[in-house]
Amino acid sequence: MKLSNILSRKNRILLRELVITDFKLRYQGSALGVLWSVLKPLFLFAILYVVFDQFLKLGRDIEHFPVYLLLGIVLWTFFTEATIQGLQSIVSRGDLIRKINFPKYIIVVSSTVSAFINLLINLVVVFAFILFNGVDLHWHALLAIPLIIELYVLALAIAFLLSSINVKLRDVGYLWEIFLQAAFYATPIIYPIQMVIAQSEWAGKLLLLNPVAQIIQDMRFVLVTDQTITLWNFVAEGWKHVIPFAIIVIVLILAIIYFKKNSKKFAEQL
Amino acid sequence: MSEKRIAVKVENLTKGFRIPLEASSGLKQSIINRIKGRKGYRDFQPLKNISFEVEEGDFFGIVGRNGSGKSTLLKTLAGIYTPEKGGVTVNGKLVPFIELGVGFNPELSGRENVFLNGALLGFSHAEMEAMYDEIVDFAELGDFMEERLKNYSSGMQVRLAFSIAIKAEGDILLLDEVLAVGDEAFQRKCFNYFAQLKREKKTVILVTHSMEAVQQFCNKAALIDKGYKLTIGTPLEISQIYRELNMPTKKVKSTSPVEDGEIKIGVNLKINEAKLNFSIDVFSKIDIEDASVAFILNRDSGEMVYRWVLDEHISHEIKLTKNESKRIFLSVQNIFPDGTYTVRVAVRKRDKSIDYAVVGSALEFEVVASKGNNANFWKPIEEFTEE
Numbered sequence: 268m269k270l271s272n273i274l275s276r277k278n279r280i281l282l283r284e285l286v287i288t289d290f291k292l293r294y295q296g297s298a299l300g301v302l303w304s305v306l307k308p309l310f311l312f313a314i315l316y317v318v319f320d321q322f323l324k325l326g327r328d329i330e331h332f333p334v335y336l337l338l339g340i341v342l343w344t345f346f347t348e349a350t351i352q353g354l355q356s357i358v359s360r361g362d363l364i365r366k367i368n369f370p371k372y373i374i375v376v377s378s379t380v381s382a383f384i385n386l387l388i389n390l391v392v393v394f395a396f397i398l399f400n401g402v403d404l405h406w407h408a409l410l411a412i413p414l415i416i417e418l419y420v421l422a423l424a425i426a427f428l429l430s431s432i433n434v435k436l437r438d439v440g441y442l443w444e445i446f447l448q449a450a451f452y453a454t455p456i457i458y459p460i461q462m463v464i465a466q467s468e469w470a471g472k473l474l475l476l477n478p479v480a481q482i483i484q485d486m487r488f489v490l491v492t493d494q495t496i497t498l499w500n501f502v503a504e505g506w507k508h509v510i511p512f513a514i515i516v517i518v519l520i521l522a523i524i525y526f527k528k529n530s531k532k533f534a535e536q537l
Numbered sequence: 538m539s540e541k542r543i544a545v546k547v548e549n550l551t552k553g554f555r556i557p558l559e560a561s562s563g564l565k566q567s568i569i570n571r572i573k574g575r576k577g578y579r580d581f582q583p584l585k586n587i588s589f590e591v592e593e594g595d596f597f598g599i600v601g602r603n604g605s606g607k608s609t610l611l612k613t614l615a616g617i618y619t620p621e622k623g624g625v626t627v628n629g630k631l632v633p634f635i636e637l638g639v640g641f642n643p644e645l646s647g648r649e650n651v652f653l654n655g656a657l658l659g660f661s662h663a664e665m666e667a668m669y670d671e672i673v674d675f676a677e678l679g680d681f682m683e684e685r686l687k688n689y690s691s692g693m694q695v696r697l698a699f700s701i702a703i704k705a706e707g708d709i710l711l712l713d714e715v716l717a718v719g720d721e722a723f724q725r726k727c728f729n730y731f732a733q734l735k736r737e738k739k740t741v742i743l744v745t746h747s748m749e750a751v752q753q754f755c756n757k758a759a760l761i762d763k764g765y766k767l768t769i770g771t772p773l774e775i776s777q778i779y780r781e782l783n784m785p786t787k788k789v790k791s792t793s794p795v796e797d798g799e800i801k802i803g804v805n806l807k808i809n810e811a812k813l814n815f816s817i818d819v820f821s822k823i824d825i826e827d828a829s830v831a832f833i834l835n836r837d838s839g840e841m842v843y844r845w846v847l848d849e850h851i852s853h854e855i856k857l858t859k860n861e862s863k864r865i866f867l868s869v870q871n872i873f874p875d876g877t878y879t880v881r882v883a884v885r886k887r888d889k890s891i892d893y894a895v896v897g898s899a900l901e902f903e904v905v906a907s908k909g910n911n912a913n914f915w916k917p918i919e920e921f922t923e924e
Contacts, residue, residue, distance in 0.1 A: 277659050284656035288642065288649075295644050366639040367657055368616035438564040531619040534612070535554055 278370055285377035290384065304388040312337045312396065319457070326459045330492040331400045334393065338491060339456040339483045341389045346422055346479055347447050349382035353426020354433055354440055361537035371530040375430050379423050386415070393490075402491055410489045418482045421515045427522035431529045434536050454480045460496050472502050478511035542628060544709050544740045545591040545614065549623030552613055553582035583609040586623070587767050589759055591709075593628075594738035596731075598745060598755035598772060600779050605761050611635060611713055611744050629708030629740070632658055636713070638698030643687035647678060647697055650686050654701050668704050675726075676700035696723060703730055709740045728753075748776040789902040797894035799823045800857075802882050804899040808871065813902075815867045819884060821893075825857040829887045832867060837877040843869065845919065848887050855887075855923075868920045877903045 294300040316333045319325045326332040356378035357364070357371065364371065397404070432439045454477060455463065464471035474480050475498045488495040498508055555578040570577035583606035591597045601607040612618045614625055615633035640657045641650050651672060655665035673679055676696040678689075686694060702712070731754045734741055745751060751758050751772045758775035760768045760782075768778060794803030801820040806813060819830060834843035845867060847855065857863060880900040884893040 276661065280661050281656045281659075284653050284662075288645065288653055291649070292642065292644055363640050363657065365617065366636045367633060369657060369659070436564055436567070534617045 278373055281369060282373050282377055282380070285373065286380050286384070289377060289381040293381070304385055305392055308337065308341055308389045308392045311340060312392075315340065328461070329459055330494060331397075331402055332459075334396045334400050334402070335487050335491045335495075336457065337396060338393050338487055341386065341393055342418060342483050342486060343451065343454065343456050343479070344389070345382055345386035346418065347451075348385065349379045349419075349422035350425045350429065350443065350447070351440075352378040352382055353422070354429040354443055356426070357430040357533060358433055358437070358537065364533050364537055368534075371533055372427070372526065375426050375526075376423070379419070379426050382422070383419055390415075397490055404490075405493075407489050411486055414482050414485050414489070417512075417515065418479070420519065421478055421482075424515065424519040424522040427526045428518065431526045431533075434529065434533055450477075450479070453477070454483065456483065460484065464496070471496070472507075475502060476507065476510045476514075478514050481511040541592040541594065543590050543626075544593045544595070544628055545631070545742065546626040547587060547589050547614070547623070548626075550584055550587040550610075550613060550620050550625065551582070551622040552584040552609055552618060552620050553580055555579070556581050584613070587761070588623075589767060589769055591740065591742060591757075593740050595740055595757055596735050596755045597740075597742045598751040598758035598775070599742065599761060600745060600748070600751060600758060600775060601761040602782065605763060607744055607761055608635075608713070610761060611711065611742075614742065615711055627709065630659070631709040631711060632702075632705045632707030633711040634702040634713060635711075637695060637702060641686060641694065641698065644685060646685055647682040647689065651682075651697070651701060654698070655705070658701075658705055658707075660705065664706075668706060672697075672700045672704045675704055692720060692723075699723075699727065703727070709742065710734070711742045713744045748779060752776055789900070794818065794820070795896045795899060797896055800884050800894035802884070802894060802896045802899055804880050804882060806880075806900055806902055808902065808904075811871055813869045813871050813873075815869070815880070815900075817865045817867065817882060818862055819857065819865070819882075820860075820862045821857040821884075822860060823857075824859045825884075825886075825893060826854070827887045828855050828857050828893065829885050830855070830865060831883040831885065833881040833883075834873070835879050835881060837879070842873060842878070845869075845921075847921075847923075850921065851923075857884075863923065866922045870919065871904065873904050875904050877901065 290301075294303060297303060299306065312333065315336050319336060320333050326335070329335055353375050356374045360374050363369075363374075429439055429443055453474065455474060460471055460474060460480075463474060475484065475496075481498045484495055484497045485499075488497050498511065502508065557578045567577065587610065599607060599610065609618065611633075612635060613620055614627075615631070615635060616625075616627075617633075617635070638650075638654065640653055642653065645653065648669075651669060652662060652665050655668075656662075660668075673682055676693075676699070678693060678697055681689065681693065686697075689697070702710075731741075731750075735754050735756075741754075743750065743755065755772045758770065758772045760770075760775045760778055762768075762782065768775065770778075789806050789808065794801045796802075799822040801818075801822075803818040803820075805816045805818075808814075815832070817830065817832065829846060829848040831847070832845040833841055835841050847865065855863075878901070879898040880902075881895075881897055882899045883895045885891065886893070
């Protein structure tokens with residue numbers, strides 16, 4: 268995996284072809300096809316609105332709470348989709364890997380790119396709701412771009428790590444799903460983080476060190492309401508601001524080293 | 538001799554595997570193995586210190602029996618496996634076909650599959666566009682390319698896959714046993730294409746079991762045996778060694794003499810590469826005047842492939858004397874195709890009015906890697922003597 272080769276023309280073509288295939292196959296046989304990518308978040312929004320805004324009356328003190336909620340869910344959905352698809356990617360493409368030689372990382376990247384395209388479509392829907400809800404957008408809404416990239420890098424790093432472990436140890440798929448289940452509740456997605464802080468300020472601060480929580484809260488801050496509690500405005504110590512990024516960098520380095528070392532043997536281990 | 542460039546160079550190639558002993562690759566098993574101090578795998582080394590070179594323009598055949606390390610060698614050449622020691626150097630674009638239609642997806646159209654397959658082989662969209670018409674023409678699927686692959690017959694799928702393989706314009710073509718696909722007409726087309734590749738001095742590495750293909754197309758061949766012995770030679774030499782390797786060892790199942798009525802019949806056989814040497818013992822408890830012996834070879838499918846009748850070859854009368862044995866030696870050229878055969882022997886009156894004895898399976902034997910059958914399939918050269 269020489270750096271110059273990573274996005275060589277040949278590899279870009281293959282990546283593109285695999286992503287297109289994935290996308291064509293995803294909506295194969297459904298009448299509405301790619302429209303489902305838009306409809307899914309729309310219906311999700313309707314459900315969230317009814318459940319949280321009308322019944323649970325949760326997050327009443329947060330401006331535009333349904334959009335706030337939808338944004339969090341959309342980002343989390345991408346994270347789970349990208350990591351789970353990435354985790355299975357190498358094993359599920361075993362037939363290819365055993366028959367032909369090509370850079371293995373393309374498989375992992377292509378599976379996460381499909382999820383990423385879905386995220387972008389979903390974000391368009393979210394954005395429509397943001398405008399519809401009359402959110403005041405500031406110039407800092409542009410910060411959403413580096414935040415989305417940050418989330419993608421994290422998901423990709425995890426996908427690399429888990430996909431190569433999965434070749435040797437199929438248990439990792441089950442473990443990861445359980446972990447995601449727990450992480451879903453340990454991340455302020457469906458509940459406002461204020462609820463945690465009300466119980467324990469310390470716990471609230473700890474939650475914000477999780478990179479996914481940091482990204483979701485930051486996205487809400489820049490896109491929905493600047494009342495959102497974020498790592499930056501809630502945790503005072505400057506050095507702690509580095510932790511989520513450090514986690515991402517460490518996972519990424521580990522993933523690259525592990526994947527590079529093991530990818531040579533995928534063909535014989537699968 | 539003009540100087541030729543080396544297309545593929547293999548140096549001291551060694552490759553081994555760890556084969557897991559348990560089918561499951563789970564966490565539980567690996568913990569149990571660790572606790573019990575078991576390795577949980579066995580070492581298997583299909584290739585040891587293999588070296589050879591393929592020059593540009595060579596049609597290089599690789600032959601070997603099953604389990605000889607052929608596939609491992611091929612996959613290492615294709616870069617699918619990483620060598621443990623030594624290395625493979627490839628000059629030019631190597632297009633491997635370990636299996637036809639890798640990555641074919643039944644839900645995509647024929648056209649989409651061509652481009653997907655091409656991308657996997659390392660061709661850009663534009664390059665595939667340039668080859669597309671030729672591929673479709675060669676596969677004879679012009680009207681079907683927009684249909685989904687799942688609606689193709691299996692023959693059509695193979696044709697499409699093989700056409701991509703054949704039309705893909707790499708510098709070095711790596712082909713694995715793809716000779717025997719498609720119907721006869723398509724096969725002929727493929728053979729013609731091989732001949733064309735040979736004329737055009739394309740570099741091809743062909744792994745096959747077919748000695749005919751090796752002799753017909755290759756200019757060099759290598760025989761790999763048990764992974765460490767590699768012999769390189771002319772196609773003729775290699776085919777001969779390959780056939781010797783495949784010489785039958787214990788392929789004859791003899792039965793003890795069988796009695797039918799008053800006659801006991803026993804048949805013995807010694808096989809060598811060229812000949813089947815039968816000795817037929819006929820022991821009679823009664824005197825028989827003017828007898829005849831018929832000797833028939835049946836394939837295991839039941840069809841008769843060879844018939845020999847004693848009285849057609851001699852003019853004098855054959856007498857069987859009470860309590861005496863008569864022995865006939867029959868030597869038949871070994872031109873029979875590979876397979877299992879049974880021997881049927883019948884003793885009759887010469888005018889066929891009486892069957893004294895009929896033994897349905899006096900002997901069973903197997904022919905492996907025969908010389909093959911040429912024009913005179915039904916008429917092997919035969920010799921006989923009687924005692």
